[in-house]
Amino acid sequence: MRTVDLITKKRDGKELSSAEIEWFVQQFTAGKIPDYQVAALAMALYFQGMNAHETTALTLAMANSGEILDLSSTVAIPTVDKHSTGGVGDKTTLVVAPIVSACGAAVGKMSGRGLGHSGGTLDKLDAIPGFSSDVSSNQFRSQMRNIGIVLAGQSADLAPADGKLYALRDVTGTIDSIPLIASSIMSKKIAGGAQAIVLDVKTGNGAFTPTLETARRLAHLMVAIGNHTGRHTIAVISDMNQTLGNAVGNVLELAEAIDTLRDAGPPDLRSHCLLLAGQMLRLAGIAQDAASGQLLAEEALANGSALEKFRALVTAQGGDGLYVDEPKKLSAATITKTVKAKDDGFLARMDAINIGKAATMLGAGRERKNGPIDLDVGIVVHQKVGARINRGDKLFTIHANNSKNIKNARAEAMAGIEIKTEKVFELPLHHDVVE
Ligand code: URA
Numbered sequence: 099m100r101t102v103d104l105i106t107k108k109r110d111g112k113e114l115s116s117a118e119i120e121w122f123v124q125q126f127t128a129g130k131i132p133d134y135q136v137a138a139l140a141m142a143l144y145f146q147g148m149n150a151h152e153t154t155a156l157t158l159a160m161a162n163s164g165e166i167l168d169l170s171s172t173v174a175i176p177t178v179d180k181h182s183t184g185g186v187g188d189k190t191t192l193v194v195a196p197i198v199s200a201c202g203a204a205v206g207k208m209s210g211r212g213l214g215h216s217g218g219t220l221d222k223l224d225a226i227p228g229f230s231s232d233v234s235s236n237q238f239r240s241q242m243r244n245i246g247i248v249l250a251g252q253s254a255d256l257a258p259a260d261g262k263l264y265a266l267r268d269v270t271g272t273i274d275s276i277p278l279i280a281s282s283i284m285s286k287k288i289a290g291g292a293q294a295i296v297l298d299v300k301t302g303n304g305a306f307t308p309t310l311e312t313a314r315r316l317a318h319l320m321v322a323i324g325n326h327t328g329r330h331t332i333a334v335i336s337d338m339n340q341t342l343g344n345a346v347g348n349v350l351e352l353a354e355a356i357d358t359l360r361d362a363g364p365p366d367l368r369s370h371c372l373l374l375a376g377q378m379l380r381l382a383g384i385a386q387d388a389a390s391g392q393l394l395a396e397e398a399l400a401n402g403s404a405l406e407k408f409r410a411l412v413t414a415q416g417g418d419g420l421y422v423d424e425p426k427k428l429s430a431a432t433i434t435k436t437v438k439a440k441d442d443g444f445l446a447r448m449d450a451i452n453i454g455k456a457a458t459m460l461g462a463g464r465e466r467k468n469g470p471i472d473l474d475v476g477i478v479v480h481q482k483v484g485a486r487i488n489r490g491d492k493l494f495t496i497h498a499n500n501s502k503n504i505k506n507a508r509a510e511a512m513a514g515i516e517i518k519t520e521k522v523f524e525l526p527l528h529h530d531v532v533e
Contacts, residue, residue: 101125101135108142116155123159127259133266140263140272148277150319156277157323160285163259164252165235167291169206173242176382177204179292180374181283183316184216186304186454187341187479191219192355193363193371193404194378195247196411200403201375201394203382204246206238208256208286210264212463212471214273215304215454217351220251225349225428225473229417247411257289269466274306276316284323287331294330294381296374297321301529302339303514304450310335310529317532330381333532334374337525340483341450343367347462347476347497353425359408361399366482370527372396377531431474431497435504437512438490444522445485445515452514453477453494456507460498475499477511484524487517 099121108114114122122139125131148156169177178198182188195205209219209231220231233241233250241248252261260282267273267282287295297320300306301313317333324331343364345354357363358371372395379391398404409422421428457463461472480492487493494511498504 101131101139105135105139105142108139108146111146113149114152116151119152119155120159123156123163123259126262127163136263137266137270137272140267140270140278143278144272144275147275150322153277153281153319154323154326157281157284157288160257160259160263160281161288164254164256164289166289167235167238167256169204169239169242169291170293172239173204175202175204175246176294176384177206177242177292178294178296178378178382179205179207179287179290180296180298180378181207181287182298183279183283183300184213184306185300185338185342186216186450187343187346187351188217188300189222189343189345189351189355189367190298190371190374191249192222192352192408193358193367194374195249196359196407197371197375197395197398197404198378198382199247200398200407201379202384203379204242206242206248206250206290206292208250208252208290211251213264213268215451215458215463216306217346217348217462219249221471221473222348222352222355223249225352226412226417226421229412230415233415241414245407245410245414247407249411249415252286257285260285265468268464276307276312276319279306280316280319280323284320287324287329288327292329294378295324296377296381297331297333298374299333299335300338301335302337302450304341304454305338314530314532321532332377332381334377334528335530335532336370336528338450339525340448341453341479342370344479345476346453346457346479347460348471348473349428349430350476350478350497353428356408356422356425359399359405366527373528429474431499433498433501433504434495435498435508436495437493437508439487439493439517440489441487441517442489443487443517443519445481445483445487446518446522447514447516448479448481448483448493449514452510453479456510459507459510460496460503461500472499477507482524484522
């Protein structure tokens with residue numbers, strides 16, 4: 099087989115066979131296909147799409163590019179995983195995984211780095227001095243057995259093909275493709291070995307599936323792949339028209355997640371985390387239904403067990419637990435600039451996409467594959483859609499390390515803000531659950 103033949107076949111809208119997809123993933127993982135050919139194929143896939151058969155083949159080939167963990171023999175308690183399709187200010191994993199683990203299910207999750215304008219859990223965890231998300235499959239298994247929680251990145255052991263493709267997609271404009279997102283996420287979930295999976299599918303301007311219709315298609319596709327591979331999978335469709343919580347940027351989001359684990363934090367983030375935790379506890383069989391799962395989750399926040407679990411995770415993966423207790427000691431940007439409202443009215447829009455792009459301009463996201471990011475910078479929003487605004491009220495604060503970036507980031511964020519004189523309703527947090 100030749101890669102160029104696969105590229106032209108897909109470019110011309112033809113279906114790739116499972117054998118061709120498997121060959122491509124094997125060769126790519128072994129470093130035998132140059133990035134420019136992989137990028138060309140990703141672009142062809144982006145434009146021509148993939149049917150359900152091709153998407154399942156790509157998912158399984160990427161999951162099989164490393165080890166597929168079988169946790170049933172090593173972990174005595176139920177295992178459950180979650181994954182978000184990516185959003186702005188989405189630090190849900192940092193809160194939900196410790197909650198669910200504290201309630202008695204083991205959560206072993208393979209996360210990603212920032213992608214496009216959306217943040218990634220691994221970058222947020224990098225903000226904890228010493229923390230390593232480079233976890234071998236042996237460590238994954240033993241940590242799941244010992245403390246019931248792991249937050250890992252792709253390694254040579256687990257879904258390495260997705261790790262490589264994900265980094266290339268980030269810088270080649272090939273992120274927002276339903277089959278590519280579905281196979282990326284589900285390959286990690288299958289390799290991670292959990293028995294049950296809750297997917298958080300985002301919809302809105304800050305999501306890779308902006309319309310409810312595309313989010314539903316993505317949700318149904320991933321739920322079908324999950325159930326096809328014997329994992330009880332559901333998807334929650336949640337709103338991503340504005341940032342989740344207030345903070346966007348790695349250190350800022352980590353601190354907000356810790357705040358939420360201390361039973362404080364922004365109400366929207368807290369509610370979203372409790373809803374997902376409730377569903378995860380239902381699927382794990384620890385709660386009879388999502389509502390009673392949610393009550394257990396609230397208790398884990400109130401009694402400190404979720405925070406305790408997060409501390410255990412941090413220290414197990416080499417991080418300094420001091421920062422969990424004193425997040426103020428985390429590094430911080432040197433310049434802050436608050437932007438205030440010039441008009442009275444109601445906040446009609448504070449688009450997540452603009453806030454995400456503005457944070458990237460400050461250095462919070464990558465411009466090129468594996469490029470450096472500045473963990474300290476970002477944006478904190480002070481208002482939510484529907485809020486009554488008075489002239490002079492704070493809209494958002496920029497956290498920067500380079501004053502040159504501020505002007506453009508401010509303009510980008512402002513382009514997504516609209517204040518109207520007539521009353522505006524709050525946005526919903528969730529739209530649907532796909533079983
Ligand atoms: N999250 C992933 O893991 N992969 C994607 O492609 C998008 C979001």
